[in-house]
Amino acid sequence: MTAHLSSAESSNVESLLKETRIFSPATDLAASLGGAYCASMDEYRARHTRSIADPEGFWGEVAQGFEWFTPWTRVLEWNCPDAKWFVGATTNICHNALDRHVLDGHGHEVAIIWEGEPKLPGDNGPQPEVKHLCYGELLDEVCRTANALKSLGVKKGEVVTLYMGMVPELAIALLACARIGAVHSVIFGGFPAPAIADRMLDANSRVIMTCDGAWRRGAVVPLKKSVDEAIHLLCAQNHTVDHCVVVHRIKHEMEGAVDWTAGRDHAWHELIDAQSAECACEPMDSEDPLFLLYTSGSTGKPKGILHTVGGYMVYTAYTAQQTFNLRPGAGHVYWCTADIGWITGHSYVIYGIMPNRVPTIMYEGAPNFPGDDRFWEIVARHRVTHFYTAPTAIRSFMKWGDQHPGKHDLSTLKVLGTVGEPINPEAWMWYRQHIGADACPIVDTFWQTETGGHVITPLACVTPTVPGSCTLPFFGIDAAVVDEQGNELPPNVGGLLVIRKPWPSMLRGVHRDRARFIDTYWSRIKGMYLAGDGARRCEKGYFWIMGRIDDILNVSGHRLGTMEVESALVSHPAVVEAAVVGMPHEIKGMGIAAFVSLAPGSTPSEALKTALRSHVSSVLGPIAKPDMIRFTQTLPKTRSGKIMRRLLRDIAAGRDGNQDTTTLEDFTTLATLRANEE
């Protein structure tokens, strides 16, 4: 394979996956799901061709399946890189997720199945807390919460930060914001105080909703404490947080442990239970902001990716329906294991699923608590038909052993999905055999925070799959692999993954940073969206994602900028310079290797490594903890002063993290030898 990537980029690319067997969907699958939306690959091709040739006609028809308060005057207005979809139309995503089903007489049907992590003693042994929330009662709760936000003075367009565990109140908060036109910014509960403060400051957010704590693997994550610390950090920057609404999830364990600031802090249930359950949906312009979600970029601080109401609503619900073959009233129970703190949770736990009127599961805790079979127990308990998770989780399941899924009845499963990172064939095959009984199709969905929904993916009842390939573009997606000039490359030549036409849920911008929006996605290849991944297409036209071409790491399916980790390291007094690269990791897919040079007076030691790891964790969260730290006198650099990341990547990949040494290393000779390669 030749690569049309620079040497630095191609060395960052994952090794190609070798499995070539083709798996076609079982012939009776569609019937067992109540039908198929697409009858054959020929139909897929015809519809895809039409969606590219006539996007306005195609998406105009799809959008008819949603309720709008006023119609659009044009389906698309495209002025690269600015897209407007369903121009002039008004709607509300909360109306399409909830009110619509209630008005149609489905208010008693289950919208959300929630399962808490802890198990409580019961007659048949310890049982988890389970709640079934129907569309009707959820609508009442959302209206109360929306009224509560209004009572705090929250206005349309204002950013409300949500920093919560996976409790039903998080789904309610999301929908309540959408209902009144407040823009939510969800921060994953694993992030520490500085990350909350940075995001609130960037978004100019003055209202936050949180929990006293969250359950994780039997322990309490003290969320409110982190919020208090963040508010303290913000105070120092003259940014006031006016209101903090707190769900008491961990009550007894947290008794006395949660600080309370009268006037600013409000107990969720005291505030919300007192509100009326009537609250009309705010008519939202299709292009009004729906949410910001911060994600790592290759430079500087995380960027606030902006999604808007109409296009995001249509695209996420339509992809969910077509990719997973979801159907209301067909007994489907859908479970995406992602946390709502990430885009997968936004699009495929809540927004894309609820308009399809299929129950969505929210599970609060860890996959291995109290036992390594917790996920399979949940699948069996709730008779899950559609299961969507990340390759990193699958690799953990493999490690924990086949006996765990083997203990449970998984026969209700029909469709399996993965997302977040390339899946290795071994994990794909294990998933198929041990979870899918060698029968369920696996949809390997490629997409990004920026794309809002699936962009390259198999369709469950239609597309033949090959382990490791995310197969073919979704309707409306004009994806291609191109060279630096934007020319499409022949089969099996690696290049840049781009999307050449706008699609409804594409990001509309980077919050308060137009230049970064243009530079990151639209500058390198004129007129095309640059995904930031390397890819190739094989003879069949299937896409094979080869990994990021920039300095973004993908650790357990989560994005991290190398610069973020480097900045966190140099903010420790013992460190003068740091370089961070990815390294292969059996479970996480990619681990973090940090090369660190120390300040005068600091000496390498195991204790210092531990201190640096916990320092990084306190700035960026546990996800960012380096798996390997190497101390070095100087970092290897090119003559122009660029750190030789490729050399560092080779070194990191070549040695086992457990054998890493605490002695100072001198890369000078190696660097000189390799200088010409960079």
Ligand code: PRX
């Ligand atoms: O590198 C790709 C990888 O995850 C990146 C996007 O990360 P994020 O915005 O956090 O969204 C993750 C969940 C949608 C991509 O640029 N990625 C995501 N899905 C896949 C993937 N790589 C290979 N195969 C996938 N299915």
